Amino acid sequence: MEEALSLCMARIRDAAAAGTPLRIRGGGSKDFLGEPAQGELLDTRGLAGIRSYEPSELVVTVGAGTPLADLEAVLAGQGQRLAFEPPHFGGGATVGGMVAAGLSGPSRASVGAVRDFILGLSIVNGRGELLSFGSQVMKNVAGYDVSRLMAGALGTLGLIVEVSLKVLPRAPAEATLKFELPQAEALRRLNAWGGQPLPLDASCWLQEAGVSTLYLRLRGAHAAVEAACRSLGGERQDDARVPDDWRLCRDQLLPWFGDRAGRDLWRLSVPQTAPVLDLPEAPLVEWHGGQRWVAAQPGEGERLRRIAQDAGGHATLFRAGAGSAGVPRFHPLQPPLGRVHRELKASFDPAGILNRGRLYPG
Template identity: 55%
Template structure:
């Protein structure tokens, strides 16, 4: 593996010397996310494998090119999981892509996002130097924030070479309830339930049906079912997987207008936007297919206290991510200058000016 790291280092140093852009990519499962990638391909898949896994410590350390399927298979043998349910989208998804994209699945609202589970990471910067941040236990907080910063950075700060991730035991039991509710009533119920001690692990509303997943001890689930009502759905695992992997029928409709992801306060009222929607994360994540203008979509999200991202397809020349406030943009520029002074890593993948 040292030779592979040395090859990475030489490629990066040469690219910095000649100001040649590099497009960092693993399994290409999320190559469509963000702005269009540019530059020479830097394939991470050769640098793979689980470095350390101690089930009793609830920590796994692996290299960036390791397939997510391999990670989850190893965890599954010990009845453990990546609690934030990262989407794969294809069988080739890698651990590095998981961290760089920062995407989480249905359980994110109750357990936290990718960044909340990153204990440590190593990064090869634009000078070819291998930097180490954080560690392998929660108590080791040296550089911890930098490790978390890499989640969702889209490879713009450097080549993430390996990382340590906190894992959790799988729940003892799970069940799913369904309720016939309007969008407004579903949001009201979700916010009401959110303030109660209920074992809710995921929620989703679409075309008048609210799906609610309960996870935990059998006694807790039984008590919650009596309190909540609703109708129990048998064998619902495939439903939640279809949301995680976006194979649900909602995500398979035409994308001529693009799929928007709106991040809002969970208590925000239904937005007055036309189109078809699906709501997750207790109301905090709202998917939307619409022919409304990007400006109107972003204005509506901003007025509701959130922001909008053009998640998939659509006209990316209008900007994928919400525009940055001047102070935040300055932080992004300073980070880019510190880690990638020659600006070779995934240029413009997040924002045109980066």
């Protein structure tokens, strides 16, 4: 890993001196996310390997090029997990890509996002300098938390070298309940359940073949899960089958995602308490109402962004169809926030060579 790091640092220094943009890429599983990055390829897969792992301390430090599946397998061997369930979107997903994309899976609303589990990390900035932030303890966080700033930056602020993550034990018990409910009633129940001492972990509402269904996953102590199953009702699903179903939801492999037929896939992030929205068709709803996936025809993006904004959220063009070339992927920033973005980019990458254009065109 040290040799690969030295090569990456030298490559970035040379590119900065020449003003040559670099396109940072690990396994390429999230190449679809964001705007197309400009520049020559800088492959991160040489920055691989678990640097340290203390199961008793619930901390792992791992190279950015490490396959995500390898890390999860090591954690599973110790009865531990990445609680935020990062999506893979393909077999090549890496730890660095996981952090850079900042995406979380079905458990996000209950346990937190990727950034909430980052204890520290090292990056190479746009000057070719190796910088380290944070540590391996949560209480070390003070002042401006640069480590968590890298989550979702899509490599525009620096090449992630390694990251220290908080991990959690696997829950002793788990159950998934099924309810046939219209969207409004599903949202009402999710909001009500959220105010009760229930071991809620994940939820997914969708409509298929005219049937509206809410799936609710519970995780926690055996007694708590069993008591919740008795009090909530619903149809308990086969414990042996549902882990695969939640994985398919996490990686957008459910039939609902495959039936887009060339349409755009939009992600609406709204408050969990937002009501049923006036969307082109019934969405797939996750995160207890906070994340709503919408399949839409090209040209509907502006309307979807207005709907999300009116609900107190924002909309992202997550996967673009052939007819949406030139449509901005991310919700336009308000001027004050746009200024902060530009100033951060100028500070970390003054020559503007790292993943140029990946977040916003230009």
